[in-house]
Each structure stands twice: as C-alpha cells, then as structure tokens.
Amino acid sequence: MLAGKFIVFEGIDGAGKTTQMELLAGFLKKMDIPVLCTREPGGTRIGGRLRELLLDPACHDISHRTEAFLYAADRAQHVDEIIRPALVKGITVLCDRFVYSTLAYQGWGRGMDMALLRQLNELATGALVPDAVVLLDITVREGISRVLGQRPPDRLEGEKNDFFRRVRDGYLEMALRWPGTFRVVEGDGPVEDVHRRILKAVGDLITP
Ligand code: Z5A
Secondary structure: OOOOOEEEEEOOOOOOHHHHHHHHHHHHHHOOOOEEEEEOOOOOHHHHHHHHHHHOHHHOOOOHHHHHHHHHHHHHHHHHHHHHHHHHOOOEEEEEOOHHHHHHHHHHHOOOOHHHHHHHHHHHHOOOOOOEEEEEEOOHHHHHHHHHOOOOOOOOOOOOHHHHHHHHHHHHHHHHHOOOOEEEEEOOOOHHHHHHHHHHHOHHHOOO
C-alpha cells in the first residue's frame, strides 16, 4: 500500500506538462502537502545518461526495439530509486511522462506491438499504476510551434507531423480506454486557465 499520490502528466511535445507540473507543485506546497517533481527520461543520474543517448540527433540509427528498451530501463531505475520510495513515504509524486509516453510514441507513433510494450513496462514499473494521468491535449500545430519557437528540434521532434498526430490520437484513445485513470485537460489558452482546469481535474487527489 503506497501512502503518497502518484500523478503523471502526459501529452505531445509542447503541451505544457513541465509548466503545469510546476504550478501544481507550487499549489501543493502552499497547502503543506509534501510533493516531488520528476520526469522521464532522465529522472535519475543513470536516467540522465540514457536521456542523452535517447534524444541525441546523432543516434538516428537506433532501432525501435532498442529505443523502447532504453525508455523502459530509464523507467525501471526511476521507479526503484525515486518514485516508489517517495510514495512509500507519503509524498505526492508529480511525474512528467511515464508508461503512457511509450505507448503513445513507440506504440501509436512508431507502430510497435502494444502487447510487447505493455509487457516490457509491466516489468519496468513492477506494475505501478498512477492515481491519475493528466493528459494535456493541444493540437499538433500548437505543440510544434511552442517547442520550435525556442530551439532547434531534437531527434524525435525533427520527425514528421503525421507522427505527432498518431501520438495525439493514441493518447486520446488511451483516455477513452482508461477513463478511471486519465483526466483530459484542454491545454490551449492562458497558463493560469489551464492550471485552474488541472486543479479541478485532480481535486479529489490533492486534499491534505
Ligand atoms: N519519449 C518517448 O518517445 N517515449 C517515452 O517513453 C518517453 C519519452 C518517456 C522527451 O523529450 C521526448 O522523449 C519526447 C517523448 C519521448 N519527445 N520528443 N521529442 P522532453 O522531455 O525534452 O520533451 P517534452 O516532454 O515533450 O517536453 P516539452 O517539449 O518541453 O513540452 P512540455 O513539457 O509539455 O511543455 P513546457 O515545457 O511546459 O512548455 C513548452 C513551451 O510552451 C514553453 O515555452 C512554455 O512557456 C510554453 N507554454 C506552456 N504552456 C503554454 C500555454 N498555455 N500557452 C502558450 N504557451 C505555453
């Protein structure tokens, strides 16, 4: 039995996950709820090394299976070292991406076998399931323009719009499939408005 709440933020690139996770963390801190923010890939020292490899444009020849295994390796280390110990201590964990990113990007995006990905991730997480997945939904056009407005694309961002459309569709399909876990939040509009929508969506999980 885990004492802390586990809330995952998901969405296509530029959806506002990092921005909104930090706002929610600030809100929880004000309410004296202990909170930890983390992310995938790269939430641990080992994961940081894997992140460099995964997002390096020079690694364009990485095979789909290798990519999925590296995300799973990052996740296994993350669950063992950071997420599960925090939840055991009663800390609310906010995590930027989790298993659902693999299903969306490697599954719907790359067309990898879903059963294989779910099996792999069951092993990586020890069957840990979040209390809620906040899916920040924005259009692909909006996401790309937010991200590329600031810097050159990394390896995955450089890929085609069709890929991101499949990823978004995948997220929306997961939300239909797992309505008890997914909370879809419209990610367009002013940051403060999105924050208010998120507070409403996870209100049942953030009472002290
Ligand atoms: N990946 C995968 O394929 N499989 C996996 O299992 C996992 C990941 C775990 C991680 O990259 C990559 O790895 C990712 C999926 C893949 N794909 N790529 N490429 P990352 O961690 O570097 O990138 P990200 O998670 O997509 O983060 P991001 O691009 O920074 O997006 P974000 O965190 O959702 O958004 P943000 O940083 O909060 O905001 C982005 C910009 O938009 C920023 O300038 C904000 O100020 C702005 N913003 C935020 N909210 C708004 C609103 N409401 N209006 C206007 N502008 C806004």
